[in-house]
Amino acid sequence: MTFKKPKKVCSFLLTLALSQFSTKPNVVIVGSSFIGMESASVLAKTANVTVIGMEKVPFERVLGPQVGKAMLDLNKHYGINMEMQQFVEKYAPSPDDPSRVGGVVLKDGRTLPADIVILGAGVIPSTGFLKSSGIPLDKDQGISVSGSMQVPGFEDVYAIGDIARYPYHITGENVRVEHWNVAQNQARLVADVINLKNTDKEAVLPVFKHIPYFW
Protein backbone atom coordinates (compact mmCIF):
# COMPACT_ATOMS: atom_id res chain seq x y z
CA MET A 1 0.00 0.00 0.00
CA THR A 2 1.30 3.43 -0.79
CA PHE A 3 -0.05 6.64 0.69
CA LYS A 4 0.25 9.94 -1.06
CA LYS A 5 -1.06 12.06 1.78
CA PRO A 6 0.60 11.97 5.21
CA LYS A 7 -2.56 13.14 7.01
CA LYS A 8 -4.49 10.19 5.59
CA VAL A 9 -1.73 7.87 6.83
CA CYS A 10 -2.15 9.40 10.27
CA SER A 11 -5.93 8.88 10.19
CA PHE A 12 -5.52 5.36 8.85
CA LEU A 13 -2.99 4.36 11.50
CA LEU A 14 -5.09 5.87 14.25
CA THR A 15 -8.19 4.09 12.97
CA LEU A 16 -6.22 0.86 12.81
CA ALA A 17 -4.96 1.37 16.36
CA LEU A 18 -8.50 1.97 17.58
CA SER A 19 -9.99 -1.01 15.75
CA GLN A 20 -8.51 -3.42 18.32
CA PHE A 21 -10.91 -2.13 20.99
CA SER A 22 -14.51 -3.32 21.28
CA THR A 23 -15.56 -0.28 23.30
CA LYS A 24 -14.59 3.36 22.92
CA PRO A 25 -10.93 3.47 23.98
CA ASN A 26 -9.38 6.10 26.23
CA VAL A 27 -6.81 8.11 24.34
CA VAL A 28 -4.53 10.50 26.19
CA ILE A 29 -2.60 12.99 24.08
CA VAL A 30 0.43 14.71 25.53
CA GLY A 31 0.96 18.12 23.97
CA SER A 32 -1.46 20.86 22.93
CA SER A 33 0.17 22.17 19.78
CA PHE A 34 -0.32 21.02 16.21
CA ILE A 35 0.30 17.28 16.53
CA GLY A 36 -1.71 16.93 19.72
CA MET A 37 -4.64 19.05 18.64
CA GLU A 38 -4.84 17.50 15.18
CA SER A 39 -4.83 13.99 16.66
CA ALA A 40 -7.52 15.03 19.12
CA SER A 41 -9.82 16.33 16.40
CA VAL A 42 -9.36 13.17 14.30
CA LEU A 43 -10.23 10.95 17.28
CA ALA A 44 -12.90 13.04 19.01
CA LYS A 45 -15.83 10.93 17.82
CA THR A 46 -14.29 7.47 18.02
CA ALA A 47 -12.46 7.69 21.35
CA ASN A 48 -12.63 9.30 24.78
CA VAL A 49 -9.93 11.89 24.23
CA THR A 50 -7.92 13.87 26.74
CA VAL A 51 -5.33 16.45 25.76
CA ILE A 52 -2.66 17.39 28.31
CA GLY A 53 -1.00 20.76 27.74
CA MET A 54 1.52 22.79 29.73
CA GLU A 55 0.05 26.09 28.52
CA LYS A 56 -3.06 27.89 29.72
CA VAL A 57 -4.72 27.37 26.33
CA PRO A 58 -3.62 25.22 23.35
CA PHE A 59 -1.30 26.89 20.84
CA GLU A 60 -0.78 29.71 23.34
CA ARG A 61 2.87 30.27 22.48
CA VAL A 62 2.46 29.81 18.74
CA LEU A 63 -0.90 31.46 17.99
CA GLY A 64 -1.55 33.58 21.07
CA PRO A 65 -4.16 33.43 23.82
CA GLN A 66 -7.22 34.50 21.79
CA VAL A 67 -6.84 31.92 19.04
CA GLY A 68 -5.79 29.42 21.70
CA LYS A 69 -9.01 29.99 23.66
CA ALA A 70 -11.06 29.50 20.49
CA MET A 71 -9.38 26.13 19.92
CA LEU A 72 -9.88 25.19 23.60
CA ASP A 73 -13.60 26.01 23.39
CA LEU A 74 -13.99 24.15 20.10
CA ASN A 75 -12.37 21.03 21.50
CA LYS A 76 -14.50 21.13 24.64
CA HIS A 77 -17.61 21.46 22.49
CA TYR A 78 -16.71 18.16 20.83
CA GLY A 79 -16.28 16.40 24.15
CA ILE A 80 -12.50 16.46 24.31
CA ASN A 81 -11.24 16.65 27.88
CA MET A 82 -8.71 19.47 27.97
CA GLU A 83 -6.23 19.24 30.86
CA MET A 84 -4.41 22.54 30.56
CA GLN A 85 -1.50 23.68 32.76
CA GLN A 86 -0.94 20.04 33.62
CA PHE A 87 2.23 17.97 33.52
CA VAL A 88 2.86 14.27 33.11
CA GLU A 89 4.58 12.59 36.05
CA LYS A 90 4.78 9.10 34.59
CA TYR A 91 2.99 6.43 32.60
CA ALA A 92 1.37 3.55 34.47
CA PRO A 93 1.08 0.02 33.05
CA SER A 94 -2.27 -1.61 32.40
CA PRO A 95 -3.25 -4.02 35.22
CA ASP A 96 -4.43 -6.55 32.60
CA ASP A 97 -1.24 -6.44 30.55
CA PRO A 98 1.79 -4.70 32.10
CA SER A 99 3.48 -4.46 28.71
CA ARG A 100 0.82 -1.96 27.67
CA VAL A 101 0.08 1.47 29.02
CA GLY A 102 -2.92 1.73 31.31
CA GLY A 103 -2.81 5.26 32.60
CA VAL A 104 -1.10 8.64 32.57
CA VAL A 105 -0.21 9.96 36.01
CA LEU A 106 -0.27 13.74 36.30
CA LYS A 107 1.93 15.79 38.62
CA ASP A 108 -1.17 16.68 40.65
CA GLY A 109 -1.58 13.02 41.50
CA ARG A 110 -4.54 12.10 39.28
CA THR A 111 -4.33 9.15 36.93
CA LEU A 112 -6.03 9.43 33.55
CA PRO A 113 -7.03 6.01 32.18
CA ALA A 114 -5.30 5.45 28.84
CA ASP A 115 -5.51 2.62 26.33
CA ILE A 116 -3.47 4.63 23.85
CA VAL A 117 -1.07 7.49 24.50
CA ILE A 118 -0.04 9.87 21.73
CA LEU A 119 3.02 11.99 22.33
CA GLY A 120 2.92 15.36 20.59
CA ALA A 121 5.29 17.02 22.98
CA GLY A 122 7.75 18.50 20.52
CA VAL A 123 10.56 17.32 18.30
CA ILE A 124 14.21 18.16 17.81
CA PRO A 125 16.30 17.70 14.66
CA SER A 126 17.77 14.24 14.33
CA THR A 127 21.28 15.39 13.44
CA GLY A 128 23.24 13.32 15.97
CA PHE A 129 24.89 11.40 13.14
CA LEU A 130 26.79 14.60 12.23
CA LYS A 131 28.48 14.89 15.63
CA SER A 132 31.92 13.92 14.36
CA SER A 133 31.50 15.35 10.86
CA GLY A 134 32.93 18.76 11.67
CA ILE A 135 29.63 20.45 10.81
CA PRO A 136 28.72 22.61 13.80
CA LEU A 137 25.28 21.97 15.29
CA ASP A 138 23.18 24.69 16.90
CA LYS A 139 22.00 24.41 20.50
CA ASP A 140 18.72 22.86 19.33
CA GLN A 141 20.59 20.41 17.07
CA GLY A 142 19.74 22.42 13.94
CA ILE A 143 22.30 23.50 11.35
CA SER A 144 22.92 27.17 10.56
CA VAL A 145 23.20 27.92 6.86
CA SER A 146 23.57 30.92 4.55
CA GLY A 147 20.64 32.46 2.68
CA SER A 148 21.45 30.04 -0.14
CA MET A 149 21.29 27.07 2.26
CA GLN A 150 25.06 26.48 2.21
CA VAL A 151 26.75 25.04 5.28
CA PRO A 152 29.59 27.50 6.01
CA GLY A 153 33.09 26.10 5.52
CA PHE A 154 31.95 23.11 3.50
CA GLU A 155 31.98 23.38 -0.28
CA ASP A 156 28.92 21.84 -1.98
CA VAL A 157 27.21 20.94 1.31
CA TYR A 158 23.69 22.25 1.93
CA ALA A 159 21.13 21.82 4.70
CA ILE A 160 17.43 22.45 4.13
CA GLY A 161 14.03 21.95 5.71
CA ASP A 162 13.22 21.20 9.35
CA ILE A 163 16.87 21.15 10.44
CA ALA A 164 18.06 24.30 8.69
CA ARG A 165 18.43 27.65 10.46
CA TYR A 166 18.56 30.34 7.80
CA PRO A 167 18.39 34.15 7.66
CA TYR A 168 14.73 35.19 7.31
CA HIS A 169 14.71 38.38 5.26
CA ILE A 170 11.43 39.76 6.69
CA THR A 171 12.64 40.05 10.29
CA GLY A 172 16.40 39.71 9.90
CA GLU A 173 16.44 36.82 12.38
CA ASN A 174 17.87 33.38 11.81
CA VAL A 175 14.96 30.97 11.92
CA ARG A 176 14.33 27.26 11.64
CA VAL A 177 10.85 26.64 10.23
CA GLU A 178 9.28 23.19 10.38
CA HIS A 179 6.69 23.72 7.64
CA TRP A 180 6.62 21.29 4.74
CA ASN A 181 6.35 24.05 2.17
CA VAL A 182 9.53 25.66 3.47
CA ALA A 183 11.37 22.35 3.03
CA GLN A 184 10.01 21.90 -0.49
CA ASN A 185 10.82 25.42 -1.59
CA GLN A 186 14.30 25.32 -0.08
CA ALA A 187 14.90 22.17 -2.11
CA ARG A 188 13.96 24.04 -5.27
CA LEU A 189 16.31 26.86 -4.34
CA VAL A 190 19.22 24.51 -3.70
CA ALA A 191 18.63 22.81 -7.07
CA ASP A 192 18.90 26.26 -8.69
CA VAL A 193 22.03 27.03 -6.67
CA ILE A 194 23.74 23.79 -7.66
CA ASN A 195 22.86 24.19 -11.33
CA LEU A 196 24.04 27.80 -11.32
CA LYS A 197 27.34 26.90 -9.67
CA ASN A 198 27.86 24.19 -12.26
CA THR A 199 27.48 26.64 -15.15
CA ASP A 200 29.25 29.63 -13.62
CA LYS A 201 31.47 29.34 -10.57
CA GLU A 202 31.38 33.12 -10.00
CA ALA A 203 27.60 33.46 -10.24
CA VAL A 204 25.72 35.40 -7.59
CA LEU A 205 23.65 32.76 -5.87
CA PRO A 206 19.91 33.16 -5.26
CA VAL A 207 18.81 33.64 -1.68
CA PHE A 208 15.72 32.10 -0.04
CA LYS A 209 12.99 34.73 0.15
CA HIS A 210 9.94 32.54 0.47
CA ILE A 211 7.19 33.45 2.95
CA PRO A 212 6.56 30.42 5.18
CA TYR A 213 3.01 29.19 4.69
CA PHE A 214 0.95 26.15 5.62
CA TRP A 215 -2.55 24.98 6.31
Next chain:
Amino acid sequence: MGHATSFDDTIIQGSTDVDTSGGGLGFVAYYLRQGKVVAVCSLGKDPVTSHASELMRLGKMPSGDELRNGLDLLTVPLKSNSLGINL
Protein backbone atom coordinates in the same frame (compact mmCIF):
# COMPACT_ATOMS: atom_id res chain seq x y z
CA MET B 1 1.74 32.42 7.15
CA GLY B 2 4.94 34.21 8.06
CA HIS B 3 7.07 33.33 11.03
CA ALA B 4 6.95 35.10 14.36
CA THR B 5 9.56 33.92 16.83
CA SER B 6 7.85 36.41 19.10
CA PHE B 7 5.06 38.93 18.84
CA ASP B 8 4.13 41.83 21.08
CA ASP B 9 0.57 42.42 19.89
CA THR B 10 -2.29 40.56 18.21
CA ILE B 11 -5.17 41.97 16.17
CA ILE B 12 -8.22 39.77 15.72
CA GLN B 13 -10.75 40.56 13.00
CA GLY B 14 -13.90 38.43 13.23
CA SER B 15 -14.98 36.03 15.93
CA THR B 16 -13.01 33.72 18.19
CA ASP B 17 -16.15 32.75 20.12
CA VAL B 18 -17.59 29.26 19.83
CA ASP B 19 -21.40 29.26 20.07
CA THR B 20 -23.61 26.56 21.58
CA SER B 21 -23.84 24.64 18.32
CA GLY B 22 -20.06 24.57 17.90
CA GLY B 23 -20.07 27.22 15.20
CA GLY B 24 -19.40 30.93 15.35
CA LEU B 25 -15.69 30.82 14.60
CA GLY B 26 -14.39 32.91 11.73
CA PHE B 27 -11.40 35.15 12.18
CA VAL B 28 -8.16 36.56 10.88
CA ALA B 29 -5.39 36.98 13.46
CA TYR B 30 -2.51 39.36 12.78
CA TYR B 31 0.63 39.01 14.88
CA LEU B 32 2.63 42.20 15.21
CA ARG B 33 6.07 43.19 16.29
CA GLN B 34 6.52 46.91 16.87
CA GLY B 35 3.44 47.72 14.84
CA LYS B 36 4.50 45.60 11.87
CA VAL B 37 2.71 42.39 10.82
CA VAL B 38 5.04 39.39 11.06
CA ALA B 39 2.52 36.54 10.84
CA VAL B 40 -1.11 35.87 10.01
CA CYS B 41 -3.46 32.96 10.67
CA SER B 42 -7.10 32.56 9.82
CA LEU B 43 -10.04 30.23 10.19
CA GLY B 44 -12.96 30.22 7.77
CA LYS B 45 -11.70 33.31 5.97
CA ASP B 46 -9.96 31.87 2.90
CA PRO B 47 -8.21 33.18 0.85
CA VAL B 48 -7.05 35.88 3.25
CA THR B 49 -3.92 34.02 4.45
CA SER B 50 -2.83 33.30 0.87
CA HIS B 51 -3.43 36.96 0.05
CA ALA B 52 -1.44 37.98 3.14
CA SER B 53 1.44 35.76 2.12
CA GLU B 54 1.60 37.44 -1.28
CA LEU B 55 1.35 40.95 0.21
CA MET B 56 4.17 40.05 2.58
CA ARG B 57 6.30 38.80 -0.31
CA LEU B 58 5.68 42.00 -2.27
CA GLY B 59 6.33 44.25 0.70
CA LYS B 60 2.74 45.53 0.58
CA MET B 61 1.46 44.38 3.96
CA PRO B 62 -0.48 47.20 5.63
CA SER B 63 0.45 48.44 9.09
CA GLY B 64 -0.99 47.19 12.33
CA ASP B 65 -2.81 50.49 12.81
CA GLU B 66 -4.63 50.18 9.48
CA LEU B 67 -5.73 46.66 10.37
CA ARG B 68 -6.78 47.73 13.85
CA ASN B 69 -9.07 50.26 12.16
CA GLY B 70 -10.81 47.39 10.43
CA LEU B 71 -9.03 47.29 7.07
CA ASP B 72 -10.07 44.17 5.15
CA LEU B 73 -6.85 42.67 3.82
CA LEU B 74 -8.58 41.33 0.72
CA THR B 75 -9.22 44.91 -0.40
CA VAL B 76 -5.47 45.59 -0.54
CA PRO B 77 -4.47 44.97 -4.17
CA LEU B 78 -1.46 42.86 -5.11
CA LYS B 79 -0.65 44.64 -8.32
CA SER B 80 -0.30 48.21 -9.43
CA ASN B 81 0.31 49.22 -13.04
CA SER B 82 3.26 51.22 -14.37
CA LEU B 83 1.55 54.46 -13.32
CA GLY B 84 1.41 53.23 -9.75
CA ILE B 85 -2.35 52.83 -9.93
CA ASN B 86 -3.61 49.86 -7.91
CA LEU B 87 -5.32 47.14 -9.93
